[in-house]
Amino acid sequence: MPTANEVSGPQWVARFPGSSRLDDLAEPFKSAAVRFVTAVRNAGCSVTISATFRPPERAWLMRFSTAIARGEMQPEDVKPNPAIAIEWVHRTDSGAPDPAKSRSAAIQMRDAYRISPTSPLPALASRHTERNAVDMSISWVGTLKIVQKDGSTREISSSPRTGLNAELIQVGADYGVIKAQFKDDPHWSNDGH
Secondary structure, three states: OOOOOEEOOHHHHHOOOOOOOHHHOOOOHHHHHHHHHHHHHHOOOEEEEEEOOOOHHHHHHHHHHHHHHHOOOOHHHOOOEOOEOEEOOOEOOOOOEOHHHHHHHHHHHHHHOOOOOOOOOOOOOOOOOOOOEEEEEEEOOOOEEEEOOOOOEEEEOOOOOEOOOHHHHHHHHHHOOEEOOOOOOOEEEOOOO
C-alpha cells in the first residue's frame, strides 16, 4: 500500500547537507583542529577537507541506502524515521513492491553520497554527528618542517607523505587531533573514533 512519503533516490542526497567547514565543529575540538590544520598548511602541505559535521538525518540516509544497496537489509525492514519522510519500497504501477527498483534507488543514493561499496557501513551516530571529527586528505613533497603544539619544529622525512604518516599522526595527537583507530584513511577526531 503506497504511502505519502517520497520514494528513495539520489534527490535525497542534497537534503540534510553536511559540512566541510572547521567552524562547524564543537569546542574544544574545533580549536584543536584549526591549530593543527593551520600548522599543516603553513608547513606547505596540501589539505583537502571533505567532511566535518554530518547531521544525524544525513547519517541515517547514508546508512540505510548503503545497507539496502548491499542487500544487507530489505527496504521494507527499515524502521521509519519521524524526521525523514522517505519511502524505501518502490512499487510497480499495480502497487506491488518492486525490489529491483528499490535496490537500484538505494545504489544511486549510496553512489551519490560517494560511499564505496566496500567501506564500513556508515554509523548512525559518530564523531561527525557530534561535531568532533574531520575527514581530510593531507599530502606533501620532500621533507616536512612542521611547527608542533609546543612551538618547536619537527622535520618529517619518512613515508608516506600523507595523513597516514606515523610522525604526522603523532604531531596531530599532540594538538588533540587523533587519527582514526580503525580503517578510515581521511578520518581524524577528538579521540580516534
